[in-house]
Amino acid sequence: MQRYVKNVDETTGLCGEVAGPDGDPAYFEGHGFELRDVEEAYNGLWYLVGKVPPPPASVIIAKYDKAMEAHLFAERAARGYTTREPSDYKGSSVPRWASDAEDWIAHRDQVMLYGLEVENHYKETGEGPTIEEFKAGLPKIHWSVEITDNNGQ
Numbered sequence: 001m002q003r004y005v006k007n008v009d010e011t012t013g014l015c016g017e018v019a020g021p022d023g024d025p026a027y028f029e030g031h032g033f034e035l036r037d038v039e040e041a042y043n044g045l046w047y048l049v050g051k052v053p054p055p056p057a058s059v060i061i062a063k064y065d066k067a068m069e070a071h072l073f074a075e076r077a078a079r080g081y082t083t084r085e086p087s088d089y090k091g092s093s094v095p096r097w098a099s100d101a102e103d104w105i106a107h108r109d110q111v112m113l114y115g116l117e118v119e120n121h122y123k124e125t126g127e128g129p130t131i132e133e134f135k136a137g138l139p140k141i142h143w144s145v146e147i148t149d150n151n152g153q
Contacts, residue, residue, distance in 0.1 A: 004033035013051025068115045071138045099145045107141040
């Protein structure tokens, strides 16, 4: 995207001041701004296109963690577990809930092991999937017992 910038470090691409793109071009140019192609970094700073530094590993790891938690929440909510984890029902006298607990524990472990593998690889090499690729690679749950009535049984 184009913005009016000035005080640009041409080596790093960091833009000291950013404005626009709306407004009177004569005003910006009269105050030392140039219209340049820029992009915003993870931390809100603006850089010339192609010079945005990668975020630190901690930022990427936090995004992976958030994606795992959102994935697990969505899967359990789709089954009707919104405030409690299915694993809370381990040993339940209701067969479907007990089965869900066993399915959930195994699935949660698969998700976490996948996430830890990706995160550890990223920490060691600085390379890893995009967040969208990471989400696509998350294991999907398979429930052993099908819900057959309105009572969730």
